[in-house]
Amino acid sequence: MDALMMTGPSQGTDRTEVREIETPRPGRGEVTIDVAYAGINFLDVMARRGDAGYAGAWPYAPGLEVSGTIREIGRDVTDLAVGQRVAAFTAGGGLADVVAVRAGFAVPVPDRVPSPVAAAAPLMLTTALLLLEDAAGFRPGQTVLVHSAGGGVGGAVAQLVPVLGGGLRIGTVGRPDKVVPALGNGYDRALVRDENLTQAVRAATGDAGVDIVLDPLGTTMLETDLAVTAPGGRIVLFGNAGGGEQAPLPPAGRLIGGNLAIGGFSVSRLWATAPRRASAGLRRVLGLLADGRPHLAVTEVGSLADAPAVHQMLAEGRGAGKYVVRLRG
Numbered sequence: 001m002d003a004l005m006m007t008g009p010s011q012g013t014d015r016t017e018v019r020e021i022e023t024p025r026p027g028r029g030e031v032t033i034d035v036a037y038a039g040i041n042f043l044d045v046m047a048r049r050g051d052a053g054y055a056g057a058w059p060y061a062p063g064l065e066v067s068g069t070i071r072e073i074g075r076d077v078t079d080l081a082v083g084q085r086v087a088a089f090t091a092g093g094g095l096a097d098v099v100a101v102r103a104g105f106a107v108p109v110p111d112r113v114p115s116p117v118a119a120a121a122p123l124m125l126t127t128a129l130l131l132l133e134d135a136a137g138f139r140p141g142q143t144v145l146v147h148s149a150g151g152g153v154g155g156a157v158a159q160l161v162p163v164l165g166g167g168l169r170i171g172t173v174g175r176p177d178k179v180v181p182a183l184g185n186g187y188d189r190a191l192v193r194d195e196n197l198t199q200a201v202r203a204a205t206g207d208a209g210v211d212i213v214l215d216p217l218g219t220t221m222l223e224t225d226l227a228v229t230a231p232g233g234r235i236v237l238f239g240n241a242g243g244g245e246q247a248p249l250p251p252a253g254r255l256i257g258g259n260l261a262i263g264g265f266s267v268s269r270l271w272a273t274a275p276r277r278a279s280a281g282l283r284r285v286l287g288l289l290a291d292g293r294p295h296l297a298v299t300e301v302g303s304l305a306d307a308p309a310v311h312q313m314l315a316e317g318r319g320a321g322k323y324v325v326r327l328r329g
């Protein structure tokens, strides 16, 4: 079978290739999946760059989320059946014809959910939902500020806020040409991250500040986050897109005095350490999709061989929305 492989750290596409490898068989407690669609994520790019904690070893098989049908079932798996349509978090190796996953990482897909959209659920949509509900404790009517609003996770958050009861959605982007994609994702306001950002956010909220900040930019925006968050608000750090050193968090006194909370979120670590919570999030997302909300548009990529170019687009910050690779179906 074919699988995408990254052979060593690189800033470009030169060390990513489609390789023929042995088709995996399920171990105990595992299933294999005939992949229909595989989601492409910025986390694949962070692995390709060699950021610490992403590619465990080289060659690295990227791909963290898929939809498809159960191909084979390992020992002790009782709640899934061969041929069943599932969406799964894969912990790597998802950009391939077949992938083996822990059975607890695969969740049945309701009939009404198309496979391309289901492939964006285990990582991207589950991240967006759990960021809002679990990590930030979103309540209807709250104001949410999201950095990198033009991309996949940014778009999913914008689509989920109305589903969860609604609230003002302010997105930030790194370049002026990404304002339109962010507004297209559903943001009420899209602001460029320039020296006027603090003022612009405060103006957009009638000087009240925001209740929630969702920030995947390491600690580079933390001072701004603190300056625009209203008392009682929460900042959730969930990535380090630039890959640089992270600064220390502010002293406790500043958080106590400001009535502010800073938290962290990692969906892949949640799948690894609390899989029931992660799979409950995925089930909920698939249920919402079956009910027609959120409405998520994905861009289909024709084959595995096209995936490195999409990784490069994301690496250069040129991505818009969510990309999934069609393997079959």
Ligand SMILES: NC(=O)c1ccc[n+]([C@@H]2O[C@H](COP(=O)([O-])OP(=O)(O)OC[C@H]3O[C@@H](n4cnc5c(N)ncnc54)[C@H](OP(=O)(O)O)[C@@H]3O)[C@@H](O)[C@H]2O)c1
Pocket: 040, 041, 042, 043, 046, 123, 124, 127, 147, 148, 149, 150, 151, 152, 153, 154, 172, 173, 174, 175, 178, 216, 217, 238, 239, 240, 241, 242, 243, 265, 266, 267, 268, 314, 315, 316, 317, 318, 319, 320, 321
């Ligand atoms: N913690 C988790 O569980 C989790 C799960 C999924 C994704 N994430 C994080 O969420 C973010 C969005 O992920 P996504 O898959 O939806 O990707 P994405 O938004 O399509 O791409 C990442 C975006 O990061 C911004 N960026 C900032 N500095 C960058 C740099 N040095 N190089 C490239 N891009 C840079 C760019 O947007 P702007 O310049 O417009 O900001 C870029 O479009 C990523 O940072 C990812 O690591 C975290």
